[in-house]
Amino acid sequence: MLLFLFRLLALVPLPVLHAVGRLAGRAIYALPGKYRERLQANARQAGYTDPAFPGQAAAQAGAMIMELPKVWLRNTESLAKTFSDDDAVVEQALAEGKGILYLTPHLGCFEITARYLTRHGPITVMYRPPRKAILAPVIESARSTSGLNAVPATLQGVREFVRALKRGEAVGMLPDQVPAQGDGVWVPFFGRHAFTMTLAGKLAAQTGVAVIMTAGERLPRGKGWRIHYIRLPEPLPADPAAQALLINQTMETLIRRFPTQYLWSYKRYKQPAGAPPPPAAATPSDPS
Numbered sequence: 001m002l003l004f005l006f007r008l009l010a011l012v013p014l015p016v017l018h019a020v021g022r023l024a025g026r027a028i029y030a031l032p033g034k035y036r037e038r039l040q041a042n043a044r045q046a047g048y049t050d051p052a053f054p055g056q057a058a059a060q061a062g063a064m065i066m067e068l069p070k071v072w073l074r075n076t077e078s079l080a081k082t083f084s085d086d087d088a089v090v091e092q093a094l095a096e097g098k099g100i101l102y103l104t105p106h107l108g109c110f111e112i113t114a115r116y117l118t119r120h121g122p123i124t125v126m127y128r129p130p131r132k133a134i135l136a137p138v139i140e141s142a143r144s145t146s147g148l149n150a151v152p153a154t155l156q157g158v159r160e161f162v163r164a165l166k167r168g169e170a171v172g173m174l175p176d177q178v179p180a181q182g183d184g185v186w187v188p189f190f191g192r193h194a195f196t197m198t199l200a201g202k203l204a205a206q207t208g209v210a211v212i213m214t215a216g217e218r219l220p221r222g223k224g225w226r227i228h229y230i231r232l233p234e235p236l237p238a239d240p241a242a243q244a245l246l247i248n249q250t251m252e253t254l255i256r257r258f259p260t261q262y263l264w265s266y267k268r269y270k271q272p273a274g275a276p277p278p279p280a281a282a283t284p285s286d287p288s
Contacts (some may be wrong), residue, residue, distance in 0.1 A: 166209040195271065
């Protein structure tokens with residue numbers, strides 16, 4: 001039933017999906033609760049103090065949800081609305097004969113980004129299986145895209161990443177996803193310590209590939225998406241904490257290009273079970 005609903009929604013024009021999503025996002029934000037408090041706190045932490053900003057960010061989060069059926073199930077149609085002014089960044093990395101590690105934060109339409117990148121060659125992405133079984137058929141349909149290989153966020157998935165990179169192919173992951181215990185370090189993110197994954201830095205150091213931060217900016221009036229790239233300087237620092245900090249700083253630079261499209265409601269500053277506590281100097285209260 002859910003897959004049928006997604007297929008129906010995928011037929012709706014993108015401007016309508018975005019408009020409905022923005023209205024729904026603002027409606028949810030208007031309700032008092034932890035979601036509203038966390039979105040406000042995280043945006044304020046990053047310096048976005050304009051009273052209108054959280055509502056705009058909530059509207060973009062709603063648009064992100066509503067565009068998923070179109071992106072997942074109408075791949076060709078969605079890609080026809082996607083472009084980049086920065087493809088030379090990727091072409092230069094490919095000309096060097098390296099694999100590429102793409103880092104895609106919770107910014108804009110991160111689902112369209114991997115699909116767009118397949119035009120440069122096959123890409124392997126890491127995913128976490130849905131917690132609700134009802135979503136499984138939808139996710140399976142979403143992953144059935146030529147050139148896109150999805151692997152689970154497990155040790156086996158990491159091995160698939162390494163093999164793909166050593167073949168000179170591309171892999172993609174979310175650098176701002178809070179890692180499990182022992183797989184991260186506390187480093188600043190918008191001025192507050194966040195438990196940040198070290199896997200990206202380890203993969204880059206082990207394989208010597210190019211590392212590119214990327215995101216798909218949602219264009220106004222349902223016009224589609226613009227893909228952005230920032231290549232990280234090489235070589236990356238040897239220290240895992242320095243690697244993670246560089247990744248966070250690059251992510252901040254990209255987010256500031258279109259900040260309302262970052263998922264500010266994400267629990268970025270949470271402490272995973274079993275992880276050490278963050279430095280005391282940067283631990284304000286965290287709505288959860």
